[in-house]
Amino acid sequence: MNFAPRYLGRGSWLARRDPRVLVLAVVFFVFAAIQVWDIRLVALLLVLALAYYRSARIPFREVRRQWFIAILFVSLLVFGNGIFASGRVQRLPDGAVQHIYGYLPLLGTPISAESVTFALTQFLRFMAMIAIGFPLAFAIDPAAFGVTFARLGVPYRFAYAIDLTWRFIPSFAADFRTTMDAQRVRGMDLGERVGGPLARLRRQVPILVPTIVNAIAGAEDTIDAMDLRAFGTGRRTWIRELRLDPTDRVVLLAFVALFVVATVAGFTTSSSFLWIPPFLIPS
């Protein structure tokens, strides 16, 4: 079990960027992507996202499990949406007719060129958003999260709380392992998978409760230390200074432009409607 945030992209071109750029890139990209429904443009967004992801130089073997889970989850979500939508397809241009291939057995859900296109577009869009989001997880120095959010306008007390959260993670992870080991020594079988969910939930209590209560009880020392240093009485400074260099500005500007173009195109072109590839339409 590895809980600590992994800085896998260390030293890469993307990791050398001001961390605010990585956060804002995700924000602008996600809000641009959710406005686009033309599959050709969504595919283009995915290519852009993958190029951005590659610049973080995250070793694939280190994140293949995460990719697998993400792809599986997105596939289930998209497939399930297709089933539950019962043939209703969003973002079709006015007056568009559906070209139905057939119906799902038992459920009777129609499968059409439009529903397949919708599902594919949704899938590609999710993958693009995940590819943009991955560097945020693996190419930002975990020690820089507090200052990043503070400089993005988050009130400094909350930015400090974010910083503190990252700092607590390794020690809580260690406490958690110690608690597990202590329960194992007492004869608890952690691998046991018998019983219903309630029984299994009950078996987690001897691990969860001591971990949680110990963490809370230990908080008083941190609170006293902060109070003794007059936390909250004046503006806080951060050891690390963040400064946007020209490359950061260009990257940021590119993502802002992407968002603006997607928004304007949504009002002036058909980019916010589905485009059905001709080869999917039955003759």
Added chain:
Amino acid sequence: MTAMSMQRPSIWAVDSRVIVYSAIGAALYGVLVGIFKIPVPGSTAVDVRPAFALVPFFGIAFGPIVGLFTGLVGNMIGDQISGWGLLTSWNWSIANGIVGLLAGLAPMMLASMWSKGLMNKAIAGAAAGAVAVVVGFLFVFTDMIKDQMDFSAVLSEEYVPVIIGDLIATIILVPVLIYAWEPVKDRLGR
């Protein structure tokens, strides 16, 4: 010093105590949420996530701001550690935050029950947590706008599975945590 003030601060005050408990809640939730998942037999979508009980519990025990932060940032950190990305499902993080916020208002709204002993406190905590889960996760319906998901898909694939799993965790574990925390709280003089 924390012990110097005789007056109880407002539930909306953001002092060092709130900051530290918020960070602890978010860190614990972020670390534990991905580890413990108990599948419910006969269902592919429903997992009981015991660590979720931390969100309403931190709200109930330390106030709405702590609850909001625990849910919001804890969920983002859990997503970040898993590789899903901090902001990919930002609306789900907000939903988690709303659960913590609403649960944090429980001691105020259930004041009469809250002062009648530990058992009543535990029952009120479970009830408040359950209401907060049902109401707070309504925010995931924003997936209908964000991802153009169908209403019935969000309902059957997302909302219902998540509230079933989280209700089980909340109703069982919030009282357990209240029972465990209250004596420690008294011992610490809080």
